[in-house]
Each structure stands twice: as C-alpha cells, then as structure tokens.
Amino acid sequence: MKKSFTYLFLFGLLATCYYGLKTHFGVIEKIAPQKCENSIQSRLEKIHPLLEDQMIAAVILAENHSADIERCLDSIFFQSYEYAQVILIDNGSTDGTKEKAKAFAKQRDKKLEVITYDETRPNLEVLFDVIGMLDPHFIVCLIEGKDWLSHENVFDHLNYAFANEEVWVSTTRAISHPDYQTISGKMFSDKNFMEKEFRENVREKISPLLSFYAGLFQKIKLEDLLFKGEFIHEYYDLAISFPLFEMSPQHVLFMDEVCYVINEKDKAAKHKMQLQKNAEVDAHLRSNRSYETLSQLKLDLTSPSFHRYKTDVIVFSDDSPLQLYAYLESLHINARDINDVYVIYRASDQEFQRAYLNLQGEFHTITFLNMCDYPGNDYGSLISKAISNRRHGSPYVVIGDDSAIFEERIRFHECIEALERVHSDHFFLRDPANQVNAKPIKVSEDIFAYQLGENGISRGFGHALCRKSLFNLSGEFNDLSEFQKYWESKLHSKSVGLCFNSEKVHPINKGKPASLSQRKQWGHQFIEGYKIDLSSLRCEDEEGEIPLIKRDRRHSFTHAD
Numbered sequence: 001m002k003k004s005f006t007y008l009f010l011f012g013l014l015a016t017c018y019y020g021l022k023t024h025f026g027v028i029e030k031i032a033p034q035k036c037e038n039s040i041q042s043r044l045e046k047i048h049p050l051l052e053d054q055m056i057a058a059v060i061l062a063e064n065h066s067a068d069i070e071r072c073l074d075s076i077f078f079q080s081y082e083y084a085q086v087i088l089i090d091n092g093s094t095d096g097t098k099e100k101a102k103a104f105a106k107q108r109d110k111k112l113e114v115i116t117y118d119e120t121r122p123n124l125e126v127l128f129d130v131i132g133m134l135d136p137h138f139i140v141c142l143i144e145g146k147d148w149l150s151h152e153n154v155f156d157h158l159n160y161a162f163a164n165e166e167v168w169v170s171t172t173r174a175i176s177h178p179d180y181q182t183i184s185g186k187m188f189s190d191k192n193f194m195e196k197e198f199r200e201n202v203r204e205k206i207s208p209l210l211s212f213y214a215g216l217f218q219k220i221k222l223e224d225l226l227f228k229g230e231f232i233h234e235y236y237d238l239a240i241s242f243p244l245f246e247m248s249p250q251h252v253l254f255m256d257e258v259c260y261v262i263n264e265k266d267k268a269a270k271h272k273m274q275l276q277k278n279a280e281v282d283a284h285l286r287s288n289r290s291y292e293t294l295s296q297l298k299l300d301l302t303s304p305s306f307h308r309y310k311t312d313v314i315v316f317s318d319d320s321p322l323q324l325y326a327y328l329e330s331l332h333i334n335a336r337d338i339n340d341v342y343v344i345y346r347a348s349d350q351e352f353q354r355a356y357l358n359l360q361g362e363f364h365t366i367t368f369l370n371m372c373d374y375p376g377n378d379y380g381s382l383i384s385k386a387i388s389n390r391r392h393g394s395p396y397v398v399i400g401d402d403s404a405i406f407e408e409r410i411r412f413h414e415c416i417e418a419l420e421r422v423h424s425d426h427f428f429l430r431d432p433a434n435q436v437n438a439k440p441i442k443v444s445e446d447i448f449a450y451q452l453g454e455n456g457i458s459r460g461f462g463h464a465l466c467r468k469s470l471f472n473l474s475g476e477f478n479d480l481s482e483f484q485k486y487w488e489s490k491l492h493s494k495s496v497g498l499c500f501n502s503e504k505v506h507p508i509n510k511g512k513p514a515s516l517s518q519r520k521q522w523g524h525q526f527i528e529g530y531k532i533d534l535s536s537l538r539c540e541d542e543e544g545e546i547p548l549i550k551r552d553r554r555h556s557f558t559h560a561d
Helices: 002-024 039-044 069-077 097-107 123-132 154-162 190-194 236-247 272-287 321-334 350-362 379-387 412-422 480-488 516-527 534-539
Strands: 056-062 084-091 113-117 139-144 169-177 210-213 252-263 311-318 338-346 367-370 396-401 404-406 426-428 447-451 463-467 496-500 505-507 530-532 548-550
Touching (some): 039 252, 056 123, 056 154, 069 084, 069 097, 069 139, 084 097, 084 123, 097 113, 113 123, 123 236, 139 154, 154 169, 154 210, 210 236, 311 321, 321 338, 321 350, 321 404, 321 516, 321 530, 321 534, 338 379, 350 516, 367 379, 379 480, 396 412, 412 426, 412 447, 412 496
Parallel strands (some): 056 084, 056 139, 084 113, 169 252, 311 396, 338 367
Antiparallel strands (some): 139 210, 169 210, 404 505, 426 463, 447 496, 530 548
C-alpha cells in the first residue's frame, strides 16, 4: 500500500512539474531532442578528456546597457569554470554602462577588462580589433550586454565541447526574456554544412550563443566584414557565422540545451530606413562567395623572431637606365625584407643597350631580362619566369616600373604581416586611397586598409605588393600597359587594399612624362657616369629638371636588415 502511494505521489509530482514548466515557460516540447540525421553531430558529441586550462574569452558588446549589465556580468562571474577572461567593450555608451560595470566587478572582486570607445562604432569593427589581438587558442564566447548566460555551467559545457579537437565552433539554444515562451537555436543537417547552404537557403537565426576559436575568426577576410567600405553593425552575427561554418563544416557542434537568455524587454521597432539598410546588408552577405573548407586549423602563434616575411621585386624599365639606377639605389637604401630582384627592360637602340649593360655591371646580383634577348617572348612570359622562381619560395612580389623611388624606410615584413592579418591581396605602395571614396580602416600604427568600391582605382599599378597566386599568366602581353590592364582586372569592388598612412614611394619626374629625346639625353649622361641625386630630388624645379651628380661604382646589391 505504501509503495503504491509512493509511486502515485511521484507520478503526480512529475505531472505537476511537466504542466508547470509547459504553461509557465513553454519549453518542454520545444527543446526536445530533434530527430535530424546528423552524423557530424554524433561524431562531435563524443566525450573527450577535459582541457584543464583552456582559456575562454567572454566578449561582451555593450552599448547603453546600464540597466542590464550587472545581470550580464553576474551570470559570467557566477560560472563555475575558472579559466575565463572577461572583456567588456563599451561601445560609445552615454548612460554610465562602463562605470556601473567597473563598480560591480570591484564589488564582486572579479577581474574585468574594459575597452572603451568614446563614440559608437560598428560591432564588427570593435570585434575585428579585439578578437584579432587574442591568442588564437582562446575560445571566444560572444555575449550582448543586455543578455546573460542561463546557468553557472555554460563555460563548463564549452570546455567539454572543445575538449574534442575536432570541434572548432559551437552553437546552443536560447530562451527569450521576459515571457520565456520563445526558444531559438536549432541543429542543422549535415547537408546544410557540407553543401554550404547557409547563405542561400537558411533564413533562421543561426545561433543565439556562438563560440569559436579566436584563430578561426582571424582567418575571415576583412572585405567580408565590410559593406560599402564600412564595417557592418547589424547582422554582425551573420557576417561571422557564414565564414566560420564554411571553413569548418565538419567541426560545428550544436549543444542541445538552453545556455543563453535573450533580453527582449526593451525591444524597439526599427525605423523603416534602418530596415531597408539591414535588408541590403543581409543580401550583401548572402551574395559573397563561400569560403574554402579548411583541412586543418593551425592555432600556433608565429613569432617574428623565428619567421620573417620577404618578397621578390619585379621592376619594368623602358629606355630609362638613369631612372632605373635611381630606383634600384633607393630600393637598396630604404627597402628591407627582399629576396630576389628582377628587371625586365627594353632598349630601343644600341646606346640604351650599352647603358643597361653598364648598369648590370654595378648591380650584378640582380637578374636582368632583356626583351630583345627572348625573341618571340612577351611581357607575360618574362613576368611568369620571374614569378615562378622557387629559389626562396616567397609567395609575394612587388611589381612596378622605374618611374618612382623609395624615399622612406619600408620593411616589407610589416606590409606582408598586415596583408596576412586582413587576408588581402594588394598593398599599394603608391597610395591610391585619395582616388576612391573609401573610409580608411586602421590596421597598425602606420598601415591602413580601405575597400575599393565600384569606381576601383585609376593609378593603383604605380607600385604594389601582391600575392603571386593572383597571376596565371597564360595570355600574351605586348607591352606594359596590357599587363597593367590584366593586373587591374584582378581587382573588384569588394577588394580591400592596404596602404601606408603617409606615402613612401614618390615619382621621380613630377612633371610631364619625359620625351624620347629627353630619355636619350639622360641615357647618354648615365653612360658618362652620372646618376640622379636622390637627396636633392624633392627640390627639383617646376620645369622638371632632375638633379644629377657623379656616381661611384657599386659592386654588389644586397639587402642588409
């Protein structure tokens, strides 16, 4: 009798709990495990030994969230997992969010890193700065300052998930506050991931709580975080999720539990103009090309002391040995981190040829390729010959003509490091930024990026550091202008170019292009032992007279760093 009563009591208790949860929260039926064929999830859900000191970076985006920031921080400080770095990004708040957060952290005796922006900036701009500087091994957990984590074991669950080295990204469910009636977040099928259908076919909110390795985020191209030359604010989660999922289709784990609370208490209706812009951003993100799948995720930090980027150089010269000498001399004085230098030149008569031969004797470590020595060959063949050099294996090349000189110190390692960070293909050494209507994006103290836009650039070829992989020189180019058009065809409106804050490569002749008779005179003066006086070049007169001085014979051309 007692056993029967006990069973009836327990059954009644369970029924009461079920009814109460269903009517008050509405969550029981909605969070039942989904029946979705997903072998990827089955593989990623396997339990692995815990990572004892895996660092989790809780990155909080806060903009005028003073009413909710304490609850948000409390849910993070209350986590039972201890290896966490809490970063609050106060994005232009005017309601005392930052001060309230600092006071709360001090009261709780918790460490809080606060990054302050005096004026509101797009979400992706601040995330690009902050996450870009994190250790690639950190697991980033994105949280909005108005929201909070649902329980104290969320970070423990993340640690369990990422203990499997096959997990690079995780998503969860969330419940909406204050009615607790809406559950968001779902498991997607293998087909969604493997066929990369998210941009085209998936319209649901992908994940209310997205976590990922910082190193994976750092592989996203800067151009895919921009819309019309500026960082994206709304739909920043889509701009991040699409590349992350596409790079790691077999490494995204869905944790089938409510880990996040979305605070919709003060959800405001969006203005019609804002809705229109948001629709444009959404369409823009979905039109971008999908990312290639990564075969592996390398999270090792590369120390500059152990690895230094270098580049090759290809310079074109056409009946201009005097200018070429100035170019090579300035390259020797001011440029660092160079492997091999190639000169592709054309001499229209014997005197020009003689001048080039004299020049080769003074720069005998440089490879000179004379168009006349390769009958039937064209610019494309000679450029391909230089680019395909495998002696040092640099994936980068500086391409330009001899109409300019390097007037200030350039370390190409720093240029390439910036290209690698933003995953761009072009560093314009002769800054074309004033040719396009683009907002500069700071990459480092001396380097900026910008999106080219629909108008492209009109003189970008003047000098550029590029990835060699851009060039598949199967066609013929009869002259330099044809190759320039081919090079410019590699640029598109979404491309991001980098440049220095101040121009470091300047034209030799600031006036009109030199006539053939003027170039012949300069060639004759070069044979007589003259060179351009680089120190006086900036003081050339309005008539375009180039200052000349007698030169000393140069015995070698090296690049001492």
